[in-house]
Amino acid sequence: MTTDETPGPKIPSPELYVEVTQFYARQMHRMDGGDFGGFAASFSQDSVFAPAGGGGLRGPEAIETAARAAAGRFGGAQPRHWFDMMTVEEADDGTVSTSYYATVTVASSDGSVQVEPTCFVRDVLVRVAGTLRARSRVIERDDLTARARAEG
Amino acid sequence: MTTDETPGPKIPSPELYVEVTQFYARQMHRMDGGDFGGFAASFSQDSVFAPAGGGGLRGPEAIETAARAAAGRFGGAQPRHWFDMMTVEEADDGTVSTSYYATVTVASSDGSVQVEPTCFVRDVLVRVAGTLRARSRVIERDDLTARARAEG
Amino acid sequence: MTTDETPGPKIPSPELYVEVTQFYARQMHRMDGGDFGGFAASFSQDSVFAPAGGGGLRGPEAIETAARAAAGRFGGAQPRHWFDMMTVEEADDGTVSTSYYATVTVASSDGSVQVEPTCFVRDVLVRVAGTLRARSRVIERDDLTARARAEG
Numbered sequence: 001m002t003t004d005e006t007p008g009p010k011i012p013s014p015e016l017y018v019e020v021t022q023f024y025a026r027q028m029h030r031m032d033g034g035d036f037g038g039f040a041a042s043f044s045q046d047s048v049f050a051p052a053g054g055g056g057l058r059g060p061e062a063i064e065t066a067a068r069a070a071a072g073r074f075g076g077a078q079p080r081h082w083f084d085m086m087t088v089e090e091a092d093d094g095t096v097s098t099s100y101y102a103t104v105t106v107a108s109s110d111g112s113v114q115v116e117p118t119c120f121v122r123d124v125l126v127r128v129a130g131t132l133r134a135r136s137r138v139i140e141r142d143d144l145t146a147r148a149r150a151e152g
Numbered sequence: 153m154t155t156d157e158t159p160g161p162k163i164p165s166p167e168l169y170v171e172v173t174q175f176y177a178r179q180m181h182r183m184d185g186g187d188f189g190g191f192a193a194s195f196s197q198d199s200v201f202a203p204a205g206g207g208g209l210r211g212p213e214a215i216e217t218a219a220r221a222a223a224g225r226f227g228g229a230q231p232r233h234w235f236d237m238m239t240v241e242e243a244d245d246g247t248v249s250t251s252y253y254a255t256v257t258v259a260s261s262d263g264s265v266q267v268e269p270t271c272f273v274r275d276v277l278v279r280v281a282g283t284l285r286a287r288s289r290v291i292e293r294d295d296l297t298a299r300a301r302a303e304g
Numbered sequence: 305m306t307t308d309e310t311p312g313p314k315i316p317s318p319e320l321y322v323e324v325t326q327f328y329a330r331q332m333h334r335m336d337g338g339d340f341g342g343f344a345a346s347f348s349q350d351s352v353f354a355p356a357g358g359g360g361l362r363g364p365e366a367i368e369t370a371a372r373a374a375a376g377r378f379g380g381a382q383p384r385h386w387f388d389m390m391t392v393e394e395a396d397d398g399t400v401s402t403s404y405y406a407t408v409t410v411a412s413s414d415g416s417v418q419v420e421p422t423c424f425v426r427d428v429l430v431r432v433a434g435t436l437r438a439r440s441r442v443i444e445r446d447d448l449t450a451r452a453r454a455e456g
Contacts, residue, residue: 014166014318142411166318
């Protein structure tokens with residue numbers, strides 16, 4: 001136990017923190033609104049996206065195609081992404097590392113809401129022409145983590 | 153694809169962003185705590201509230217009456233409102249436009265929790281004697297959106 | 305109705321607000337990641353933890369033991385804590401009072417997600433060697449609140 005000795009984490013500036021909240025809000029509004037091109041445009045040209053369960057996508061065009069395909073699972077229901085417990089750390093070179101919880105709710109026309117498996121996500125954000133873009137995203141799905149643990 | 157050309161959104165000041173978070177936290181504590189008068193007092197005298205499914209309410213007294221009536225659906229269970237993915241934009245005249253995801257969880261005495269249909273909400277906030285008040289709220293319920301899409 | 309007369313709440317500084325978000329994100333990453341020692345180290349030596357349903361824990365060692373025991377209910381499933389509607393107020397002596405909604409999702413290896421009863425939590429945070437620590441936490445579980453209300 002090192003209560004009094006553990007150094008505190010590096011805290012992001014309020015300006016950066018707020019910019020990051022707005023980045024994710026707009027990115028997810030696009031995704032959940034079916035604007036997959038707009039969603040993909042929030043990734044940098046050299047971005048890498050590692051979905052849960054393996055594989056990897058390189059660049060906005062591959063991400064757009066995959067996001068559109070993945071949304072097929074919703075049928076006509078309305079997805080919403082929810083994030084929480086986000087850490088934000090800025091490196092000396094200006095890149096921003098975040099980590100956060102994520103889940104998706106799916107609202108059907110009959111009024112039911114399904115909660116998809118929770119995830120732990122790690123992003124690296126960079127500035128392109130002054131604006132934040134995601135350069136990498138790595139998603140770990142908690143049900144797969146639990147399964148791996150059980151089979152461990 | 154316009155990754156490198158899309159201009160970034162206007163970011164709110166950290167002071168405003170934090171003030172907005174506190175506005176909503178207190179507004180929802182009142183609502184979920186059954187203080188419908190306090191909830192309604194967070195709306196301006198000239199406010200307009202457009203609930204999901206149609207109709208419109210004008211002013212704090214109508215909003216208080218409607219909020220109290222709507223809470224009847226919970227029986228004795230405890231509701232909690234959850235918001236996420238909030239965009240915050242301040243216009244030149246100082247009005248603040250927000251948009252966000254919202255849902256309500258309902259905790260029953262038997263330990264079960266029900267998740268109500270998710271919503272997309274758009275507010276306009278203004279200052280009254282220096283303090284933020286909601287001047288308008290427009291709620292779109294995602295299950296109704298999905299139903300309209302299916303009937304499209 | 306006192307729309308125009310109710311004074312606004314005291315708003316935390318952006319720096320403090322962001323520091324508080326990072327405190328909780330890291331505290332919950334530790335808890336949900338099974339690092340109960342790290343979780344407990346985020347409490348001050350003189351801390352008091354009042355779990356839902358009664359009883360009280362004093363100090364990091366008791367909190368660590370109780371957190372590890374409580375996590376047994378998850379079996380091998382993956383818990384995630386979610387907070388929202390957080391008020392943050394700093395007193396003149398620098399102590400920080402927060403209040404917020406909390407729930408836990410539990411992701412099982414079969415892909416199902418369970419939502420645990422929502423809670424209302426009140427914390428007092430203090431600085432130890434410059435870093436935020438929780439000095440007290442009081443948890444009210446909403447299903448128990450609903451039950452007490454029903455039993456009147």
